[in-house]
Every structure is written in structure tokens, then in C-alpha cells.
Amino acid sequence: MSAKPSPVTTTIDYEQEGKQRSYLRLPHSRNSSAWGSILIPMTVVKNGRGPTVLFTGGLHGGEYEGVVSLMKLSRELQPETIQGRVIIIPALNLPAVLAGQRLSPIDNKDLNRVFPGAWNGTTTQVIAHYIHDVVLPLCDAVIDLHAGGYSLSLIPYMSMHYLADETQNQQTFAAMQAFEAPVSLMIKEISGEGLLDYAVERMGKIFLCAEVGSAGTLSPTVVKLADIGVRNLLKHFGILEGEMMTREAQGLPPSRLMEVPSAKNYHIAIAGGIYESFFELGDWIEANQTIGQIHFPENFTWEPQPIIAQTSGVLLCTRGPGFVEIGDSVAVLAQDLDVS
Template structure:
């Protein structure tokens, strides 16, 4: 497969390899320059292949830190099969602390399947789509709410038409053991890594853990336990699944966001005042929050009402909002998830 990306990683070699994907980036001060994306591969014998991804966006720190630690800690004798780790898929965005790449202004998770002769983000996406994904059985993509959102920790999957793929993905979702397991309808359009993996018939999970552009001990721990649970589920790592119960947490709550009414947007610029904490129950037509207008003391705030009943699992991070910003995500209970045996 033609690609301008170079690497000395041998995807069939046994053992542990730590290297880079070398992506061409010619610019004024570096004619032959490259962006070096870290990649770690650990292979031991026969078994499934899992791809672990962090840093698709900058400002989402649980994924990169979790995967950097895992890459240092894991040795081949702890693995049965193959693990490919990309801890900072969009490294320019990660180092800039921005959602999109400062090099081309593109969102990595809206750029798949990519282009081998496109911008730098498109070239990276194309390499992952054309070279790495065909090797994989399952993909775990670690995210958070970044700067603009604060999220109740959840592990998510899409509704899938293929019943066998749906069942396999749901089993992996329940094994991750986040506080919430979310089955969702996607409304963001084309270009997601999710779609690229799903169209190949493989298992894809996306973790959304925390937000507000920060990293906390609790969210990092959740990412670390969930990632190892994911690998244990596929027998790539040995050991028991660490359940929510084993961590003195309530059982994982299986939920869904089936339509656009689960998402709530503001219609004015101003300061958003939320009325609920993450995890609170809200009722349809109940006020979720209000937008204040700093320049107009006499003007009444604009109320944002809930379009549906459920649990608040996402809210706005920064206080200032602009027209079209998402300020609330409400999920419905699907059923109580069982603890893995």
C-alpha cells in the first residue's frame, strides 16, 4: 500500500519494539522535516491483535498518559498475541493542547480514511486505516471531553447492523467496566476512526473519561483498569476482569443515546450556568441551565430545557458559550449491565 509514512517497526516480529512513524512535514525552516509519532508494538506468539489509541485530540490527557505507562510496563511474556500502541496519534495537537492539529487545522477523528497525498493529518489517518487496521481484531480509542466538555466517565459503542459484530462489541464494552456503558447513535458525520474500524467488521470501543482539559488520579485509574480489562477480555493479557464491584463502585450502568434530543445546544452567546451535576437525574422540560448576558444586566437569562428525561453524562466545561455549543448530554437507561464472571 503506497504511503509516504516510514517506520522501522516490523509488525510480524516477536518481542517489544519502540519506535516512530515518520510523517513528512516539509516547511520553511525544515525542508526535509518529519513529524515523529511514537508507536509501540508488543508481540508474543499467536493470538488476537489489539490497537490502543490515545491523543486523537489535544487536551485529552487520560489516553496518552495511560498508554505511555502501559507501553513502558508491558513485556512480551505478559502478552499472548499482539498489541499496537499509538499513545499520541495526533501528536501536533497533543503538544499544542488543542483539539485539532495546528499544522493543518484538521480534526484527526474526522479525517478517516485519510489520503496518502493529503495534509499531515490525512496522511496519518491513511496510514492507520490502510496499514494498521487490517492487522487488528479490536480497537480501543481513549478520549476525554477535552477543553470544552466535562463527561461522566463512560465507554461507548455504536448501534451496529451486524448482529454478531454488535454482540462481540457489547461484550467488550461490558468487560471495560466503566461507570457507564453507552450504546449510541452517532450524529457527527463521516471521518471517524470508529466508522473505519466498524466497516472492516472489527470491534471498536471509544472511552470518554473526564474533561475540562485536566487529568485527575481517578480518571487516569479508570482508563488504566479499563484498558487492561479490554486486553484481558480478548485473552491478550491474562488475569481476571477488575469489576466496578471490586473497586467498591456501583455496577456498570448500561445506557443509550439514540437520537438528537439527547444533545442540548445553546442559542445565544453568554455565560452558561448549569443547574445539575454530572450523574444527576433530569426530567423532560426541566430547566438544565441558563445563559447570562454580561453586557445586558436587564436582560433575562435564556433557559435551556431538557428535551428528554435521563441522566446527565455530559456538560459544558468553560463557562462562556457561543451559539451552537453543546452544554448537555442526557442518556437513558437501557438495562442493568451484569458483572463479568
């Protein structure tokens, strides 16, 4: 951890009892504002002793359900109804959220690739550094809400990584199931370094990442799922009283326990063009089956380029828009996970 102080300030006192709604203030000098700031809304609700949970949304712009759900939670939650502390930051990378795009328009960086950040870095790195050095040490668990953004369509899921520490693994697994998403997913990342996930996991804390929402849209079904999930988690951690809203109680089938165990589960476009998927989300695909194909509209003599399944599984994630560039993710297959 850096010993350097963050340039980010806030009027919020994390140890104060009650409900505080304010901003993380980040100095942002620009042509139109010499002494300007970026103000990132944050709500802290605290009542007595108990665990601290951080909810984050909007690490990427263009991912809307989590942002909306956490804004509702931040309005609704009152100190007298909780035991412990809840920190809610619905739009952590506010410049990206306001621009409706994945990366920050200020420095073109992905907030979920720059952790642990840098106190003297660019805007996105400074946000990450403050969260890493100031907020994460306060927390027992971090719940990060994402969606498919512009580029991906997904079956809504709550996910965790395979963790080496057995206690951390079991506690994270129990929390994942409490969210009651359609799919509960163990996942091997291929996203590289700098994720908030790894920063929290290295501190020995519980980290969950939800993918709730698809292709830059906002689905009422998925917002409801997120609303129920975040409240279920607060009940799971003993912060909020009351019965969990199970999927059974909603007349839904139980959460499907699945995994994405290997890089083979991820399929990328090996050419740029128009991607035609042969399957819908949730369909079963056998290994070596053709998942879809890429067409080349500039030349009718070129045969489409097939995308061949490297493993069998359920289509968990597919490309959102029709056009793909070489290297884009076009299909992720997931397998059922046997916990016994």
C-alpha cells in the same frame, strides 16, 4: 481503500516477535526544517498467535488521561506476558497533543473527522490514511481513548454504536462491559462523517471509544480507571492472563448500562454568553425542565435564554468552561438501557 502507498514509514516490523518501540515517521517540510519529520511514538508487542488489539490516544490534543495511561501500558507490557499482538499509539495526532489543543495546529483539522484520510492530503489526513490502510487491517479490535478536552465535562464512560451486524454488536457489547467504566454507553453519534469509529466498524471489527476525563484536566481517579480498563480489555481478549479487575472487586457499584439513542438527547447553546447549569453531572432531569440558562453580560435588560430538556435523562455531559458560543454543546442526557 487507496492503492497509493503512504508517505509514512516506520522501522517497526508488525510481524516481528518481541517488543519494538519506535516511531511513525511523517515527512514534514517546513520553514525551520527542509527535510523535517513528525515522529509519532508507537509500541508493538507480539508473542505468537492471538488477536491483535490497537490502543489509540491523543486523536485530539487537550485530552490527557488516555495518553498517560497508554504511555504507561507501552512501557509496562512485555512479550512474555502476552499472547497475540498489542499496538499502542498514545498520541496519534502528536502535533495536536503537543499544542494541547483539539485540532492539529499544522492544518487545523480534526483527526477524528478525516478518516479514511488521504495519502497525498494534509498532515492530519496522511496520519489517518496510514492508520486506515496499514494498521487497521492488522487489527481485530480498536480501543480509542478520548476525554472531554477543553470544552466538555463528562461522567467517564466506555461507548459503542448500535451495530446492524448481530455478532459484531454482541462482541463489541461484551468488550465494552469488560472495560468496567462507571457508565457503559450505547450511543447515536451526531458528529458527522470521518470518524475512526466508522472506519473500523465498516471493516467488521470491534471498536470502542472511551471518554475518560474532563475539561482539559487530568484526574488521578480517571487515570486509574483507564489503567484498569485497558488491562481488563487485554484479559477479555485473551491477550493477557489473569483475573479481570471488576468494579465489584474495587468496592464500586456495577457499571451503569445507559444509552444516548437520539439527537434529542443532545442540547446546544442557542445563543452565545455565560452558561449556568442548574444540575450536576449524574443528576436526573425531566423532559421540559430547564437544564440551565445563558446569561448576556453585555446587557442587564436581556433575560437569560433557557435550555429546555428535549427528553428525560441523566446529565452525562455538560459544558466545561462557563462561556459558550452559539451552537456549542451544553448538555447530553442519557437514559438507562434495558438489555432484556
